[in-house]
Amino acid sequence: MWVTQSYLGDPDKDPKVYAYYLFEDYNGEQESFTRQIEGKLAHVGDQFGPHATILMPNRHNTPRIEAEVRNALGAFWWELQGQLPGILVSTTILSKLQIEDGQHHFFSLNKCDLDSAFDVITSVHRLMQQCVEYQHKNQSPQPPETTFKRLLNSIEAKPGIYGFSVDLKKLFKK
Missing domain, CATH: 3.40.30 (Glutaredoxin)
Structure with missing residues (x-):
């Protein structure tokens, strides 16, 4: 409301x-x-x-x-x-x-x-x-996000190891 x-x-x-x-x-x-x-x-x-x-x-x-x-x-x-x-x-x-x-x-x-x-x-x-x-x-179900896709989404180009870091929150979200 x-x-x-x-x-x-x-x-x-x-x-x-x-x-x-x-x-x-x-x-x-x-x-x-x-x-x-x-x-x-x-x-x-x-x-x-x-x-x-x-x-x-x-x-x-x-x-x-x-x-x-x-x-x-x-x-x-x-x-x-x-x-x-x-x-x-x-x-x-x-x-x-x-x-x-x-x-x-x-x-x-x-x-x-x-x-x-x-x-x-x-x-x-x-x-x-x-x-x-x-x-x-009638809503089409969304397929679950794969671990590989979550890994790709969690990679960020910013200072870290060899210029890349991994956002662990995005990687291990429920």
Whole structure:
């Protein structure tokens, strides 16, 4: 879970799925609603660790984040009007999201009471879990690094015996 100053950054290393919480900061009802569900979204984000990223705007940076989202989503942003607040789930980072490729789903929280919103967040959690599991299953396993390859990676050209030294940490890493 990230409360962020920008939605275009990549706070986790290689997450499998992204969720972007979108709302209109100038709408007092949506801002109040957002404060009520933040904890639930944070709980979902904590369960995934580095495999998923949930982004929520830092309240002080919402105008800049809105501009980023509007620019990144283009015409799709205008389709979301009247459906916010909501959660956009994608398997690609916002800056690379192509709406036409279908690798996203939008969950509207518009006109939801708190209980209904928690049900929607549970659905978001399930979708994110499925995305993470699917990508783990379909990820090609990396072959283990051979001792010879580790030896080559550990050799450094710097003062040592005959101008070369060996980094033993790289050689004997687990």
